[in-house]
Amino acid sequence: MAITLSERAAQHVSAFLAKRGKGLGVRLGVKTTGCSGMAYKLEFVDAAIDGEDIVFESHGVKVFTDAKSLAYLDGTELDYTKEGLNEGFKFNNPNVKNECGCGESFQV
Numbered sequence: 001m002a003i004t005l006s007e008r009a010a011q012h013v014s015a016f017l018a019k020r021g022k023g024l025g026v027r028l029g030v031k032t033t034g035c036s037g038m039a040y041k042l043e044f045v046d047a048a049i050d051g052e053d054i055v056f057e058s059h060g061v062k063v064f065t066d067a068k069s070l071a072y073l074d075g076t077e078l079d080y081t082k083e084g085l086n087e088g089f090k091f092n093n094p095n096v097k098n099e100c101g102c103g104e105s106f107q108v
Contacts, residue, residue: 001074003028003056003063009080010059022046025062029069037107040091072108
């Protein structure tokens, strides 16, 4: 079981953490919401949650998640893309069976 970052995503997260001046890595999770059922949660981690966190490291950046979310995120690669004027994180999740039209939620 694993969650990984692309090299571009790891560089972006590392640069942002350096600019913030603090942080251990990023937390990736899921929440029940949206028209397809689930949505991604992504936030910076300043302190680990002892005993509840599962931690992966990819390109020198720690990725934190919880056991419930990992069931939906196993094998996911977080990428950082730039397309024209748009830029942001892209979730390459092999577990997704369907996504909503707006791209905000998914089903597994």
